[in-house]
Amino acid sequence: MMADHGQAFAPAGGGPVRHVPVLLDPVLAALDPRPGERFVDGTFGAGGYSSALLERGASVLGIDRDPTAIAAARPLRERFPDLSLHPGRFGDLRAIAAERDEAPFDGVVLDIGVSSMQIDDAERGFSFQKDGPLDMRMSRDGPSAADVVNRLKVGDLARILNFLGEERQAGRIARAIEARRAERPFERTLDLAGLVGRVVGRSHKDRIDPATRTFQALRIFINDELGELVRALVAAEHVLKPGGRLVVVTFHSLEDRIVKRFLRDRSEAASGSRHLPDVQHRDVTFESRNKAVTGDEGEIALNPRARSAKLRAAVRTATPPRRDAEATAFVDLPSLADLPPSGAA
Numbered sequence: 001m002m003a004d005h006g007q008a009f010a011p012a013g014g015g016p017v018r019h020v021p022v023l024l025d026p027v028l029a030a031l032d033p034r035p036g037e038r039f040v041d042g043t044f045g046a047g048g049y050s051s052a053l054l055e056r057g058a059s060v061l062g063i064d065r066d067p068t069a070i071a072a073a074r075p076l077r078e079r080f081p082d083l084s085l086h087p088g089r090f091g092d093l094r095a096i097a098a099e100r101d102e103a104p105f106d107g108v109v110l111d112i113g114v115s116s117m118q119i120d121d122a123e124r125g126f127s128f129q130k131d132g133p134l135d136m137r138m139s140r141d142g143p144s145a146a147d148v149v150n151r152l153k154v155g156d157l158a159r160i161l162n163f164l165g166e167e168r169q170a171g172r173i174a175r176a177i178e179a180r181r182a183e184r185p186f187e188r189t190l191d192l193a194g195l196v197g198r199v200v201g202r203s204h205k206d207r208i209d210p211a212t213r214t215f216q217a218l219r220i221f222i223n224d225e226l227g228e229l230v231r232a233l234v235a236a237e238h239v240l241k242p243g244g245r246l247v248v249v250t251f252h253s254l255e256d257r258i259v260k261r262f263l264r265d266r267s268e269a270a271s272g273s274r275h276l277p278d279v280q281h282r283d284v285t286f287e288s289r290n291k292a293v294t295g296d297e298g299e300i301a302l303n304p305r306a307r308s309a310k311l312r313a314a315v316r317t318a319t320p321p322r323r324d325a326e327a328t329a330f331v332d333l334p335s336l337a338d339l340p341p342s343g344a345a
Contacts, residue, residue, distance in 0.1 A: 022249060022306045023299070027311065030245060030293075033053045035056065038102070038106050039108070041061070042093055044063060044073070045115040047073055054082060058106075060082065063085075063089075065090075066140070091232045097235075112250050124136070125189055127189060130189065131188055136222050143222065146187055153334075159334070164254065166254075173199050176196075193209070193215070196214045197210045230262075237322065245315055246286065264288065265282075266288070283322070286316060286317060294309065294310055
């Protein structure tokens, strides 16, 4: 459910610090980096994947929407001149590459979700286990989680918790939030987590905290993570050269479902039959290695966040990109642009 890009450098006062990110060996096996090749790390984070690629002689364009990640990468940039960084969303990969005149690429890697740096910093508001402002904004701009919780209509809030968090008690949680915010607004993470815990309850058999799904849903909604993923997959189709490798690591079923469907669609040519002779032919733009790769017991023991990670990979063909492209893979949900003004929920 959360990404861990790995810490490849010390944020202050020291040289490089080695830390292995999730599924590093399978990622490198799928990317197969060679000296002189050019890669995009679309979710740079702490630079774990980028470091491994750079150490193998490749050059890397790292993208991250979090200004903290870009600022903290200075030691890595000093160590590796072939690393260039761009602040922005990985869904804008195609435009970023065109702006920098840096396409086509030999590989694109995406590690979807929130980084360990963001989770571990209580002031970013991602954690339901640490007290901090109810924020969750990866790029530090736009509406925060507090804005959504305090202002979104209760029905819309329930839909978000149900779909993006796969929370079975979404309606009860949304109504409890509505009742509480009428008395005073939510401002802190532990305040919201405590309310959700009281509504959902927890038995000794539960493997996750009761607030997990609610926080997941809010984070995905605020940062438009599924929309970004769809746009990034389409962009990768445009910026990869023939033979270029696409590798995506996901952390929950919604993300994995989008990647799986995209690769299936792009790697299977529709054909007619004697029953349906007029099915339109679709060009194959990827050769999919569609069986998901997961962490082994050793990695999970060292890094519990690898437990839910899945890797899917594909190789770009020489076929031109599809023209149809920006289809989404999820139901209609409220938009942040539709968020009622303060006091109008």
